[in-house]
Amino acid sequence: xxxxxxxxxxxxxxxxxxxxxxxxxxxxxxxxxxxxxxxxxxxxxxxxxxxxxxxxxxxxxxxxxxxxxxxxxxxxxxxxxxxxxxxxxxxxxxxxxxxxxxxxxxxxxxxxxxxxxxxxxxxxxxxxxxxxxxxxxxxxxxxxxxxxxxxxxxxxxxxxxxxxxxxxxxxxxxxxxxxxxxxxxxxxxxxxxxxxxxxxxxxxxxxxxxxxxxxxxxxxxxxxxxxxxxxxxxxxxxxxxxxxxxxxxxxxxxxxxxxxxxxxxxxxxxxxxxxxxxxxxxxxxx
Amino acid sequence: xxxxxxxxxxxxxxxxxxxxxxxxxxxxxxxxxxxxxxxxxxxxxxxxxxxxxxxxxxxxxxxxxxxxxxxxxxxxxxxxxxxxxxxxxxxxxxxxxxxxxxxxxxxxxxxxxxxxxxxxxxxxxxxxxxxxxxxxxxxxxxxxxxxxxxxxxxxxxxxxxxxxxxxxxxxxxxxxxxxxxxxxxxxxxxxxxxxxxxxxxxxxxxxxxxxxxxxxxxxxxxxxxxxxxxxxxxxxxxxxxxxxxxxxxxxxxxxxxxxxxxxxxxxxxxxxxxxxxxxxxxxx
Numbered sequence: 001x002x003x004x005x006x007x008x009x010x011x012x013x014x015x016x017x018x019x020x021x022x023x024x025x026x027x028x029x030x031x032x033x034x035x036x037x038x039x040x041x042x043x044x045x046x047x048x049x050x051x052x053x054x055x056x057x058x059x060x061x062x063x064x065x066x067x068x069x070x071x072x073x074x075x076x077x078x079x080x081x082x083x084x085x086x087x088x089x090x091x092x093x094x095x096x097x098x099x100x101x102x103x104x105x106x107x108x109x110x111x112x113x114x115x116x117x118x119x120x121x122x123x124x125x126x127x128x129x130x131x132x133x134x135x136x137x138x139x140x141x142x143x144x145x146x147x148x149x150x151x152x153x154x155x156x157x158x159x160x161x162x163x164x165x166x167x168x169x170x171x172x173x174x175x176x177x178x179x180x181x182x183x184x185x186x187x188x189x190x191x192x193x194x195x196x197x198x199x200x201x202x203x204x205x206x207x208x209x210x211x212x213x214x215x216x217x218x219x220x221x222x223x224x225x226x227x228x229x230x231x232x233x234x235x236x237x238x239x240x241x242x243x244x245x246x247x248x249x250x251x252x253x254x255x256x257x258x259x260x261x262x263x264x265x266x267x268x269x270x271x272x273x274x275x276x277x278x279x280x281x282x283x284x285x286x
Numbered sequence: 287x288x289x290x291x292x293x294x295x296x297x298x299x300x301x302x303x304x305x306x307x308x309x310x311x312x313x314x315x316x317x318x319x320x321x322x323x324x325x326x327x328x329x330x331x332x333x334x335x336x337x338x339x340x341x342x343x344x345x346x347x348x349x350x351x352x353x354x355x356x357x358x359x360x361x362x363x364x365x366x367x368x369x370x371x372x373x374x375x376x377x378x379x380x381x382x383x384x385x386x387x388x389x390x391x392x393x394x395x396x397x398x399x400x401x402x403x404x405x406x407x408x409x410x411x412x413x414x415x416x417x418x419x420x421x422x423x424x425x426x427x428x429x430x431x432x433x434x435x436x437x438x439x440x441x442x443x444x445x446x447x448x449x450x451x452x453x454x455x456x457x458x459x460x461x462x463x464x465x466x467x468x469x470x471x472x473x474x475x476x477x478x479x480x481x482x483x484x485x486x487x488x489x490x491x492x493x494x495x496x497x498x499x500x501x502x503x504x505x506x507x508x509x510x511x512x513x514x515x516x517x518x519x520x521x522x523x524x525x526x527x528x529x530x531x532x533x534x535x536x537x538x539x540x541x542x543x544x545x546x547x548x549x550x551x552x553x554x555x556x557x558x559x560x561x562x563x564x565x566x567x568x569x570x
Contacts, residue, residue, distance in 0.1 A: 114503025
């Protein structure tokens, strides 16, 4: 089979060489200046005072507490949103019902909400002056300026990632295989685990990967609800902010470089999944 | 019985697969608890403050300056990204060059890099002694603590939205269109502008809208480099946080409502645009 691109190059519809060079170079220059350079800056700044200072910043107790909290929050938010993504895409992709497109739009809603607004809504609900504020005080429960608020805000901003990956995938795969399994006597769960899950595993992994990257890196929403208590309610991105505002640049960039490393691992795994699942590129990303 | 069954089947087509009630029920419950209830808290709190109080809190001169900056910078950054993103997508789809896979992976970096990390990195680059800020300051151009800094941060965050929206459309473009154009005597540049550009325009506009929506609400990558001077380089999301820290809940809520509604309107626009580009694809 001849791909469109191959055909295009066979027939004389190519750009003149000078235009090709100009376009390629301007694309590369733009990416270098505006995208790649910030990444390089993180690592250069982190090692500016040597390797020792770098590691000192990472083993400092507040930094360790931030790493623990970030891991803890992601360990709750990601599995919850993963389960939601599977359940929602089963309902949406395997059945027809009225209001389906409205439901899909509602699932996408958090993407169009500013992270700061996402944090604020939880302050309005659970803050001291919020709807449930007095009740929470009376029962000695703290959500805002504490870990539960951070978890809630993180769940909010990472809510759509898995679902929006799985819904189009499962819709494309249709229902025939599941229906065949059922008619051969398989149970519902058995059908899901033996037929559906193997079909969606790469898409699921892809969604979980992006969900986790955002959960660990979220800043705006978490910043509103955290209260910035060192060693207690500081996630890694918030710890980076505090160190930076204290002009402790090496430490700030050292912790930031861990997050940048996570981003790089995410990108590598993402490419790997795209390669394994035979998908060369995806539509509207988020 | 049959009447009820009939009425139900209008609502959903019969399927032999199990779990519809359970999965839809769980979906709606979780969606309501985690997203809809919290968002309605904002809307209800705002509607409780009365029209005049809302206007007074949402449109102070300082808030107006913040909207102007957030909207303006997001618009300019999305516009630049629309042009640069098309060029990057074009180069990635049509040309091959060494290191192309690495370049392709780099495009997604803004999605993966936490905004606070991008924020301090950009601040370091554009500081008056930074890699780019240094040379620029010799030329007399100051970036840090100006509206220009906000545009630069949003340029970083928005690029992949355009590239990844335009890329699949470019991939699927029928080469016969270009052949026809060439055989009718059009120059290559003419074909690119008159034939290819119109076909990818819906995708470009969608990418622009996505980048614009992201830029409106963006916080982490902006605040470190913007300097946050009231009336000059203070973005709307930051003003919400400042109001909260001053215990001015009315102010924070009112401004948040404006930002939220702007985001919703953009979401609707994006949905319409995506339908348009899908129809466009079928036609060509």
